[in-house]
Amino acid sequence: MIRINKLYSEPFSFEPIEFKKGINLILGEKDKSSNKTNGVGKSLLIEFINFGLMKDYSRSRLSKIPDTVFPEKTYICLDFFINKNHIISKRSISEESTPTLFINGIKKSFTSIDDANNFLTILMFEDNKTLPHPTFRSMLGPLIRDERSEFKSIIDCFDTKARIPPDFAPHLFFFGISIDLYKKIKEINKSISELSIAKRKIKDDIESISGKKISNARAEVNDLDYQVKIIKQEMELLEGDKTFDFIRDEVIIHEDNLDSLRNKKAILKSELNKIQALVGDNYIDENEVIELYNKLKSGLGDNIGKELSDVLGFKRKIDNFQRVLIDARKDSILSDLEKVEASIYEVSVKLSSKTAIIKQNGHLRNIKTLFLAYEKKLEELSQLSSFIKKYDDYESKAKAKKAERAARVVELDIDISHQESTISEFTDTVSAIHDYVMENRKCSFSISANEKSSVVDFDLRIFDDGSHSNEREKVFIYDMSLLLTHGIFIRHPKLLIHDNIFDVDRDTLIKSLNYISSKSSCLEDAQYILTLNIDKLNEIGKDELKLDIEEYRRVTLTKSHRFLGRQYQEK
Numbered sequence: 001m002i003r004i005n006k007l008y009s010e011p012f013s014f015e016p017i018e019f020k021k022g023i024n025l026i027l028g029e030k031d032k033s034s035n036k037t038n039g040v041g042k043s044l045l046i047e048f049i050n051f052g053l054m055k056d057y058s059r060s061r062l063s064k065i066p067d068t069v070f071p072e073k074t075y076i077c078l079d080f081f082i083n084k085n086h087i088i089s090k091r092s093i094s095e096e097s098t099p100t101l102f103i104n105g106i107k108k109s110f111t112s113i114d115d116a117n118n119f120l121t122i123l124m125f126e127d128n129k130t131l132p133h134p135t136f137r138s139m140l141g142p143l144i145r146d147e148r149s150e151f152k153s154i155i156d157c158f159d160t161k162a163r164i165p166p167d168f169a170p171h172l173f174f175f176g177i178s179i180d181l182y183k184k185i186k187e188i189n190k191s192i193s194e195l196s197i198a199k200r201k202i203k204d205d206i207e208s209i210s211g212k213k214i215s216n217a218r219a220e221v222n223d224l225d226y227q228v229k230i231i232k233q234e235m236e237l238l239e240g241d242k243t244f245d246f247i248r249d250e251v252i253i254h255e256d257n258l259d260s261l262r263n264k265k266a267i268l269k270s271e272l273n274k275i276q277a278l279v280g281d282n283y284i285d286e287n288e289v290i291e292l293y294n295k296l297k298s299g300l301g302d303n304i305g306k307e308l309s310d311v312l313g314f315k316r317k318i319d320n321f322q323r324v325l326i327d328a329r330k331d332s333i334l335s336d337l338e339k340v341e342a343s344i345y346e347v348s349v350k351l352s353s354k355t356a357i358i359k360q361n362g363h364l365r366n367i368k369t370l371f372l373a374y375e376k377k378l379e380e381l382s383q384l385s386s387f388i389k390k391y392d393d394y395e396s397k398a399k400a401k402k403a404e405r406a407a408r409v410v411e412l413d414i415d416i417s418h419q420e421s422t423i424s425e426f427t428d429t430v431s432a433i434h435d436y437v438m439e440n441r442k443c444s445f446s447i448s449a450n451e452k453s454s455v456v457d458f459d460l461r462i463f464d465d466g467s468h469s470n471e472r473e474k475v476f477i478y479d480m481s482l483l484l485t486h487g488i489f490i491r492h493p494k495l496l497i498h499d500n501i502f503d504v505d506r507d508t509l510i511k512s513l514n515y516i517s518s519k520s521s522c523l524e525d526a527q528y529i530l531t532l533n534i535d536k537l538n539e540i541g542k543d544e545l546k547l548d549i550e551e552y553r554r555v556t557l558t559k560s561h562r563f564l565g566r567q568y569q570e571k
Contacts, residue, residue: 002124002143002495003527006079007049010090013074014564015555017045022524023516023552029534030558041563042531043147045555046499048563049529050144052078052089054117054137057096059162064570065093082123124493132179134169139493142170142479147499151472154460154479168456174488175426175447176419181412185455188405195398202391209384214391257347265340272333275326405451412449412456422487423447429481430460436518437473437511438463469504476501476512483526484519494526502532509536510544517547 008016017026028040047061057063062070072094079088091099099116101108103123110116121136133139141157148159155171158164169179203214210216416423427445434443442463449456462474476498482488483496502509516528534556537549557563 001081001083002493003081004049004078004495004529005081006077007045007052008077008079010075010077013070017555019527019529019554021527023520023547024527024529024554025549025552026529026531027534027549027553027556028532028558029556039567040557040559040561042557043499045557045563046144046147046497046529046531048076049078049497050140052076052091053080053140053144054089054091054099054113054120055140056113056137057093059159061570062093065564066568066571069566069568070564082120083126085123087123132183134167134173134179138167139170139173141167142482143493143495144497145475145479145499145501151475151501154475155458166454168454168458171458172456174482174491175422176487176491177447178412178415181408181415182455185405185408185412185449188401188408189453189455192398192401192405195394195401199391199394199398202387202394206384206387206391209387254347258344261340261344261347265337265344268333268337268340272330272337275330275333402451409449409451409455416447416449416456422485425487426481426485429485430477433477433480433484433515434462436515437477437508443477469508472501472504473508473512480515480519483528484522489526492526495529496526497529499531500533501530502536506536506539510540513537513545513547 003021004019006016006018008014026042026045028042044061047055051057051060051062062076070093073092075090075092077088077090079086081087086104088102089099090102097113099110099113101110101116101119108119110119117136121133124136124139125133142155145151145157146159148161149157150160152160153166155166155168156164168182172179172182206214423445430443430445431441435441440463444459444461446459447456448459460474460478462470462477464470465474479496479498482492483494502512504512516523516530534549537545559567
């Protein structure tokens with residue numbers, strides 16, 4: 001059982017708000033300053049309650065409040081009960097991850113929000129220690145639905161933009177259905193998903209290596225296996241000769257020598273071609289020398305002038321010296337080439353004589369090539385076989401997990417059937433509320449297990465569902481039925497907060513509020529907090545509305561009397 005007593009701040013930052021058992025109304029009302037009731041702080045007030053109940057700060061609207069509007073060091077204080085434990089939580093924005101709780105007057109500080117939530121979970125389920133149960137915050141999800149969930153689903157109770165996966169654990173707990181089985185199936189689904197991802201990765205690798213689809217890759221393995229066997233047989237035939245190892249080593253040495261000599265020959269020929277390009281009188285043209293000489297002589301004067309014949313003679317000496325050097329290098333290269341070619345011939349003869357020994361069926365076997373082919377095919381076979389083995393292994397594990405999931409789903413379905421009396425009682429409550437609000441019993445409710453990611457289906461159908469108004473009403477009917485069904489009430493925390501749920505048509509609003517009024521005595525054993533815009537109520541005649549607004553009014557907020565006392569722009 002959870003019951004909210006009071007919301008306040010230290011130091012004073014907003015007017016304290018006290019709550020009572022049963023029905024509590026938080027109203028938005030027009031005043032002289034404005035005809036609007038939106039933006040006065042009704043939803044923010046609910047967020048402050050939720051923050052005091054350890055909601056994650058990063059997902060809270062408090063994270064968007066400027067420090068100038070609400071100081072970060074101000075403590076949000078929430079006075080509440082969990083079962084028989086009187087608790088006061090004190091938590092500031094600046095210390096949002098290290099709250100302080102006063103439990104029955106004893107102070108307890110926490111170093112993390114998770115520790116605080118774990119502690120509150122223990123307090124909430126202290127009478128239910130042996131049975132699996134949700135966490136404290138998980139349980140509060142459907143009890144304090146985020147207005148930004150838009151009330152589109154009875155299961156999804158968080159901001160639609162947050163994309164938080166649906167959590168059926170608290171709903172299953174309400175009905176006494178095994179949470180353990182649900183969690184085990186979720187874990188199996190996660191394993192199957194991981195195996196599927198791994199299979200896709202291996203499949204892509206196989207198709208990349210073989211160039212074929214996975215369905216044809218096994219045939220490729222068989223073909224590679226056959227090729228490897230053929231090459232190995234040829235090698236074994238060669239290895240049958242007792243001199244094979246010796247000859248093989250010599251052949252490999254000769255082949256390596258040939259490769260080296262051919263590389264050396266190519267380098268020498270390249271250098272020779274460069275020298276051939278320099279042959280002849282093509283260093284400096286004599287006409288260019290004469291022209292340059294005449295220009296210089298006119299600028300230098302007769303005293304230091306040189307005869308042109310002397311200059312040209314000096315040039316020829318340089319040319320002759322260069323020619324001698326080039327010719328000497330050319331002769332050296334030609335000599336080296338001759339030696340290399342002789343060596344190539346000599347090694348080729350030796351290689352030919354050795355390979356002639358291992359001729360098979362008239363075909364010359366290149367041992368080096370044969371070994372390389374064998375190694376390459378063996379590597380391809382090994383890699384592809386390994387990937388296919390992994391793929392088959394993942395496939396086998398996935399089948400085993402799917403079989404395990406199917407068995408667990410059957411177990412969960414059986415467990416659901418064991419709670420048929422509770423489900424039937426809940427369905428009767430749904431029908432009664434539906435009859436009161438919709439004036440018919442064209443509704444249904446069922447719970448079933450499945451092999452999808454959701455694991456279970458909670459299927460609530462109401463008359464003409466699908467519209468914006470009716471989807472909200474569906475959530476109201478579901479939540480209120482949980483609170484008013486005896487078989488569920490014994491496990492229910494007996495707290496329900498609806499923030500702006502009644503954005504519905506006028507007739508649905510009147511009948512829903514009147515139904516709440518009709519159950520006011522039943523709700524005395526619980527606590528129902530509802531935010532409403534009073535302008536919608538002003539349109540309803542006193543004879544039509546049975547809910548006593550004044551009796552259940554806890555606070556009225558207006559444009560001139562906002563929750564935090566001022567208007568602001570969220571960060």
